[in-house]
Amino acid sequence: MDAITTVLVAMLGGALRVSTPFLFVSLGECLTERAGRINLGNEGVMVFGAMIAYATSYETGSPWLGVLVAAGCGMLIGGLHGLVCGMRGVNDVAMGIAIMLAGTGLAFFFGKPYVQPSAPLLPNIPLGGWADSPQLQNALAVSPLFFLGLAGAFAMAWMFRATRMGLRIRIVGESEDAARALGLPVERMRFLATAAGSGLAGIGGAFLSLCYPASWNEGLSSGQGLMAVALVVFARWNPVHCITAALLFGAAGALGPSLQTIGITWGYYLFYAAPYAVTLAILVATVQPGRTLKGMPGELSIGR
Amino acid sequence: MTTAISVEAIGIDKRFGGFTALDAVSLKVAKGSMHFLLGENGAGKSTLVKCLLGYYRPDAGSFLVDGREVEISRPADADALGLGMVYQHFTLVPAMTVAENLVMSRADVPAVINWAQERVALDAFMRRMPFQVPLDAEVGSLAAGERQKTEILKQLYLERRLLVLDEPTSVLTPQEAEEMLGLVRGLAHSGAITAIVISHKLKEVAKFADEVTVLRRGRRTGGGPAPVLTPADMTAMMIGEPQAPSEPERLGAPEPAPRLELRGVTTVGDQGRAGLEIGSLAVRPREIVGIAGVSGNGQATLVEVLGGQRAPSGGQVLVEGAPYDGSRDLAQARAVRVLPEEPLRNGCVPRMSVTENLNLRGFDRDAGGARCFWLDRGGMVARARRLIGGYRVRAPSAEVPIGVLSGGNVQRCVLARELDGEVRLLIVANPCFGLDVKAVAEVRARIMAARNAGAAVLLVSEDFDEILELADRILVMHGGRVVHETPGPGADAQSIGAHMLGSH
Numbered sequence: 001m002d003a004i005t006t007v008l009v010a011m012l013g014g015a016l017r018v019s020t021p022f023l024f025v026s027l028g029e030c031l032t033e034r035a036g037r038i039n040l041g042n043e044g045v046m047v048f049g050a051m052i053a054y055a056t057s058y059e060t061g062s063p064w065l066g067v068l069v070a071a072g073c074g075m076l077i078g079g080l081h082g083l084v085c086g087m088r089g090v091n092d093v094a095m096g097i098a099i100m101l102a103g104t105g106l107a108f109f110f111g112k113p114y115v116q117p118s119a120p121l122l123p124n125i126p127l128g129g130w131a132d133s134p135q136l137q138n139a140l141a142v143s144p145l146f147f148l149g150l151a152g153a154f155a156m157a158w159m160f161r162a163t164r165m166g167l168r169i170r171i172v173g174e175s176e177d178a179a180r181a182l183g184l185p186v187e188r189m190r191f192l193a194t195a196a197g198s199g200l201a202g203i204g205g206a207f208l209s210l211c212y213p214a215s216w217n218e219g220l221s222s223g224q225g226l227m228a229v230a231l232v233v234f235a236r237w238n239p240v241h242c243i244t245a246a247l248l249f250g251a252a253g254a255l256g257p258s259l260q261t262i263g264i265t266w267g268y269y270l271f272y273a274a275p276y277a278v279t280l281a282i283l284v285a286t287v288q289p290g291r292t293l294k295g296m297p298g299e300l301s302i303g304r
Numbered sequence: 305m306t307t308a309i310s311v312e313a314i315g316i317d318k319r320f321g322g323f324t325a326l327d328a329v330s331l332k333v334a335k336g337s338m339h340f341l342l343g344e345n346g347a348g349k350s351t352l353v354k355c356l357l358g359y360y361r362p363d364a365g366s367f368l369v370d371g372r373e374v375e376i377s378r379p380a381d382a383d384a385l386g387l388g389m390v391y392q393h394f395t396l397v398p399a400m401t402v403a404e405n406l407v408m409s410r411a412d413v414p415a416v417i418n419w420a421q422e423r424v425a426l427d428a429f430m431r432r433m434p435f436q437v438p439l440d441a442e443v444g445s446l447a448a449g450e451r452q453k454t455e456i457l458k459q460l461y462l463e464r465r466l467l468v469l470d471e472p473t474s475v476l477t478p479q480e481a482e483e484m485l486g487l488v489r490g491l492a493h494s495g496a497i498t499a500i501v502i503s504h505k506l507k508e509v510a511k512f513a514d515e516v517t518v519l520r521r522g523r524r525t526g527g528g529p530a531p532v533l534t535p536a537d538m539t540a541m542m543i544g545e546p547q548a549p550s551e552p553e554r555l556g557a558p559e560p561a562p563r564l565e566l567r568g569v570t571t572v573g574d575q576g577r578a579g580l581e582i583g584s585l586a587v588r589p590r591e592i593v594g595i596a597g598v599s600g601n602g603q604a605t606l607v608e609v610l611g612g613q614r615a616p617s618g619g620q621v622l623v624e625g626a627p628y629d630g631s632r633d634l635a636q637a638r639a640v641r642v643l644p645e646e647p648l649r650n651g652c653v654p655r656m657s658v659t660e661n662l663n664l665r666g667f668d669r670d671a672g673g674a675r676c677f678w679l680d681r682g683g684m685v686a687r688a689r690r691l692i693g694g695y696r697v698r699a700p701s702a703e704v705p706i707g708v709l710s711g712g713n714v715q716r717c718v719l720a721r722e723l724d725g726e727v728r729l730l731i732v733a734n735p736c737f738g739l740d741v742k743a744v745a746e747v748r749a750r751i752m753a754a755r756n757a758g759a760a761v762l763l764v765s766e767d768f769d770e771i772l773e774l775a776d777r778i779l780v781m782h783g784g785r786v787v788h789e790t791p792g793p794g795a796d797a798q799s800i801g802a803h804m805l806g807s808h
Contacts, residue, residue, distance in 0.1 A: 161419075162416060162417050162418075162419060163415060163416050163417060164408075164413045164414065164415050164416070164417065165415070167400070167404060167407075167408050167413075167417070168408070170397070170399070170400060171397050171400070171408060174397045174398065174399045174400065175397045175398065175399075177395060178395050178396060178397045181391075181395040182395075182408065182409065183379070183380075295399075297399075298398065298399065
């Protein structure tokens with residue numbers, strides 16, 4: 001296998017792995033923002049989700065239970081954010097930063113005992129059985145959570161299009177006046193959307209500790225929760241486009257490690273910065289001065 | 305189709321604290337009729353219909369629907385009786401399609417919406433209607449007239465039998481307004497609905513009303529069958545004086561050399577809306593150039609460019625022959641003044657006091673026009689007092705934040721500030737929005753006085769009558785371009801309206 005193929009295969013595998021947490025957290029952020037609220041706290045939710053999933057898996061021996069507990073804790077933390085933001089005069093960006101710091105801090109505090117021990121991990125689905133090359137087999141060992149995320153994205157798109165709940169979430173996010181005229185409980189719906197969104201972010205965190213990189217330590221999340229905000233902008237608040245965005249970011253994130261496999265070791269940190277460079281480049285390329293973003297929910301506080 | 309209902313209000317009282325909004329108001333609306341509710345701002349029209357629709361609870365009085373007394377204590381009660389309202393501000397969700405908006409307005413939306421089935425039902429519904437809107441269009445992409453139609457369709461879709469329309473024509477072109485009121489009257493006379501229209505436009509009343517009720521300061525001051533009432537009668541009932549305020553006098557002719565000139569000014573478009581593309585536009589001293597157009601066709605952007613809130617992407621803005629970018633120094637040097645749209649947002653600092661806001665134009669200059677470092681508090685207070693008195697601004701005190709004043713008073717404040725001192729170029733956008741008849745006459749007289757004193761005036765207005773009354777020359781904007789020009793006096797409203805809608 002030549003060097004380029006090796007890099008591409010490694011990037012494919014990397015993209016499938018690295019994209020999954022991006023996918024979950026951006027889906028969660030998408031759901032929350034479509035209801036008209038921003039949740040920067042998802043970064044904290046992810047870190048806490050990673051810790052609690054790992055801890056649960058270690059204590060009970062069931063990684064799937066870990067995923068569930070991470071989702072549940074995510075919903076609790078997101079619910080707190082939703083509840084506080086529902087009060088008068090609370091700024092959701094400031095509150096999101098508080099939640100982010102609190103979630104990270106709590107995870108580090110409770111997670112200390114779990115840095116050393118190794119917990120049972122989520123098994124991958126080997127899709128590469130047909131291939132001869134071990135690299136390809138390795139690249140195509142895909143986590144079931146990835147498929148769950150794909151299904152979630154399409155389900156969310158369907159929900160926004162064809163369910164009462166989805167259309168109500170859109171109304172609440174687009175125009176509070178219209179929502180009130182229809183008698184919709186604006187605050188309650190935002191609260192629920194924030195909680196559910198953070199639940200998804202929690203699953204993204206569980207992926208970090210139970211699938212890839214598959215360990216719990218304090219440097220686990222590197223801002224995926226924050227970059228989700230940019231991803232959602234890139235995806236134009238469309239859940240299906242979140243898949244594309246996550247895969248692209250995943251591939252960019254896999255660039256550094258892939259180059260290492262063929263012995264390119266210079267510029268290691270530079271390549272690790274690729275997802276952030278891509279974030280910047282995409283935001284610059286897709287946003288034009290003097291124009292509002294198409295697809296942006298009207299009630300989003302960055303848009304007002 | 306549904307069938308219309310009759311409604312009667314008997315002796316409705318409504319007080320807010322010590323303020324009596326409605327004082328024993330009675331109203332009788334016949335089945336299948338078009339009933340106009342006339343009155344100035346604050347006369348109680350909106351309060352009355354809000355009582356009828358269950359948003360307010362009257363302190364006394366009762367409502368009869370089809371002759372039977374009904375209890376309306378919540379909006380849901382009004383819904384159940386088939387009473388619906390089309391608001392002045394739209395309640396449709398701009399980012400959703402017409403079909404989505406219609407379906408979601410229903411009370412019984414199923415948990416999972418079967419769009420194929422809904423489409424069949426919606427298409428069948430549309431075929432029964434006297435007018436159509438495209439079901440798959442996003443509401444945000446519709447023109448104001450289409451949106452208004454969609455609001456009415458929504459009420460019919462909900463099988464409402466009585467519609468209240470709150471100043472439905474305020475955002476429409478003359479054609480759209482005529483068409484829309486004609487359609488509503490057609491629906492009423494066919495017996496499908498009864499319509500109550502809130503308005504202060506006497507022309508509409510003369511043309512479309514079956515019956516009229518006039519309110520002033522919370523009391524019914526008159527009414528009756530529309531053909532019996534003359535405009536003078538109705539004006540007298542509305543403002544308590546028999547004479548409508550006279551039109552301000554136009555003195556002197558425009559000077560030849562332009563004071564404001566735009567050459568090839570362009571801006572970037574946004575969200576499917578075209579940017580500005582103005583080949584040439586000139587305003588001369590002692591001339592009012594009126595810009596007519598349906599809202600959203602670039603007028604607001606034009607005012608932003610002239611006010612320095614937005615940089616053009618190309619072209620030149622010249623004031624007195626020299627380039628002008630709206631900066632503070634240039635505005636002060638050339639005596640350019642701007643009354644922007646939404647003056648509280650675009651022309652005020654809401655949390656600063658009335659006094660401070662009234663001095664925003666000149667607080668940094670001393671009497672001789674030189675820059676000063678220390679503020680002259682005494683001079684600021686004196687100027688504020690003079691302007692508040694001269695423009696009859698009603699404020700609890702000059703030291704309250706300007707944001708607490710009513711819209712009309714904010715408008716007066718900004719107008720007072722902008723017209724104070726030497727004015728060589730005046731840009732005004734919708735100067736009479738939300739003012740009552742007397743205040744409107746006063747504001748228009750002041751704009752005309754500024755013109756007569758030699759100012760060049762660019763008047764952007766959605767009120768077509770205002771432009772006809774004030775402008776020496778009328779330009780029509782459509783899609784960011786100036787598409788039509790005509791002298792003001794004797795202008796043909798029909799042809800201007802056609803250009804506003806884009807047929808040229």
